[in-house]
Amino acid sequence: MKDALGLAPLLRSFGPARLPRSLLVLGGTSPVALAVARRLVARRTRTVWLAGRPSPALDEAAAHLRRLGAQVHTVAFDALDVVRHEEVLGKVFAEGAVDMVLLAFGVLGDQAYDEREPLNAVHVAQTNYTGAVSAALVAARELQNQEHGSLVVLSSVAGERARRTDFIYGSSKAGLDTFTQGLGDALYGTGVHVMVVRPHFVRSTATAGRPVPPLSSTPEEVATAVELGLRRRSETVWVPGVLRVVAAVLRHLPRAVYRRLPL
Numbered sequence: 001m002k003d004a005l006g007l008a009p010l011l012r013s014f015g016p017a018r019l020p021r022s023l024l025v026l027g028g029t030s031p032v033a034l035a036v037a038r039r040l041v042a043r044r045t046r047t048v049w050l051a052g053r054p055s056p057a058l059d060e061a062a063a064h065l066r067r068l069g070a071q072v073h074t075v076a077f078d079a080l081d082v083v084r085h086e087e088v089l090g091k092v093f094a095e096g097a098v099d100m101v102l103l104a105f106g107v108l109g110d111q112a113y114d115e116r117e118p119l120n121a122v123h124v125a126q127t128n129y130t131g132a133v134s135a136a137l138v139a140a141r142e143l144q145n146q147e148h149g150s151l152v153v154l155s156s157v158a159g160e161r162a163r164r165t166d167f168i169y170g171s172s173k174a175g176l177d178t179f180t181q182g183l184g185d186a187l188y189g190t191g192v193h194v195m196v197v198r199p200h201f202v203r204s205t206a207t208a209g210r211p212v213p214p215l216s217s218t219p220e221e222v223a224t225a226v227e228l229g230l231r232r233r234s235e236t237v238w239v240p241g242v243l244r245v246v247a248a249v250l251r252h253l254p255r256a257v258y259r260r261l262p263l
Contacts, residue, residue: 018044019040019043019044019045019227019230019231020040020044020045020099020100020149020150020230021044021045021046021047021099022045022046022047022048022049022096022097022098022099022100023037023040023045023047023048023049023098023099023100023101023102024048024049024051024089024092024098024100024101024102024139025037025048025049025050025051025102025104026051026052026077026079026101026102026103026104026105026135026139027051027052027079027102027103027104027105027106028050028051028052028058028061028062028074028075028077029050029052029055029057029058029061030104030105030106030154030206031202031204031205031206031219032104032154032199032202032204032219032222032223033102033104033154034061034064034065034219035218035219035220035222035223036102036104036152036219036222036223036226036227037050037065037070037102038064038065038068038223039220039223039224039226039227040100040227041065041068041069041070042068043227045070045099045100046069046070046071047070047071047072047073047096048062048065048070048071048072048073049072049073049074049075049092049098050062050065050072050073050074050075051074051075051076051077051088051089051092052074052075052076052077052105053076053077053078054074054076058074059074062074075088075091075092076088077089079105079127079131079132079135080126080127080130080131082130082131082134082135085134085135085138086138089135089138089139089142090138090142093142093145093146097146097148097149098142098143098146098149099148099149099150100149100150100151100152100230101139101143101149101150101151101152102152102154103132103135103136103139103151103152103153103154104154105127105131105132105135106127106128106132106154106172106173107123107124107127107128107169108124108166108169108206109121109123109124109168109169111165111166111167111168111169114168115168121168124168124169124172125168125171125172127172128169128172128173128176129172129175129176129179132153132176132179133176133179136151136153136179136180136183137183139151140183140187140192140194143187143192144187144190144191144192147190147191147192148191148192149191149192149193150192150193150194150195150230151183151187151192151193151194151195152194152195152197152226152229152230153176153180153194153195153196153197154197154199155173155176155177155180155196155197155198156169156170156173156177156198156199156200157198157199157200157238157243157247158170158173159171159172159173159174159175159176159177159198160174160198160247160250160251161247161250161251161258162174164259177196177198180194180196181196181235181236184196184235193230193233194235195226195229195230195233195234195235195236195237196235196236196237197222197225197226197229197237197239198236198237198238198239198243198247199217199222199225199238199239200215200216200217200239200240200243201215201216201217202216202217202218202219202222203216203217203218204218204219215240215242215243215246217239217240221239221240222239225237225238225239225240225241
């Protein structure tokens with residue numbers, strides 16, 4: 001029977017949650033992204049596109065996922081080359097439906113150094129926010145055109161409130177987080193599911209050598225939370241979950257008190 005009322009996309013958005021059969025990873029060498037990909041391949045995902053700058057690390061990541069049974073393609077993608085985002089991502093979607101896009105690229109920067117070198121701070125902001133906004137909008141349009149799919153964006157609890165130790169990185173994630181929430185509202189009811197993931201410090205090769213704070217997590221723990229969020233069609237996922245309460249408390253502390261905390 002034809003969908004005379006045009007309700008199919010809306011019904012799909014409330015239908016039984018299913019894990020993706022095809023996955024596009026923007027930031028194909030991210031330890032967290034690869035943990036998510038491994039978990040999804042072990043469940044249901046059969047086709048993976050790893051998008052990132054061509055490198056031995058990207059090739060190694062693709063080979064690893066192939067050994068797990070996935071059909072894997074690598075895609076040359078530069079977060080800062082926003083002029084080519086439509087072309088690069090458009091080619092991926094032209095090859096077939098993409099059930100999930102995971103936006104996982106980003107740079108931590110070095111707060112103390114970047115404060116003295118504004119161009120380095122700009123690089124952090126352009127990568128984490130400008131590049132992500134461009135890629136997310138292109139991916140969202142493609143998902144909306146096919147009337148289904150999930151866009152999962154890796155944000156950070158650092159974006160909840162500025163901290164002296166990482167306000168450059170945190171501000172870029174705050175912008176991305178707000179943008180993604182708004183994008184999710186704009187796509188509500190279209191069949192496209194948008195989910196923000198807010199981990200705290202993630203212990204991985206990307207953060208090796210940095211002090212490990214309380215409530216840190218591993219890439220595998222983030223991947224577990226992402227899977228649960230997909231099954232529940234969550235809009236926001238905190239890793240670990242207790243961060244939701246901690247962030248709510250910190251968000252409302254008077255500034256004079258907050259700046260004295262050892263964060």
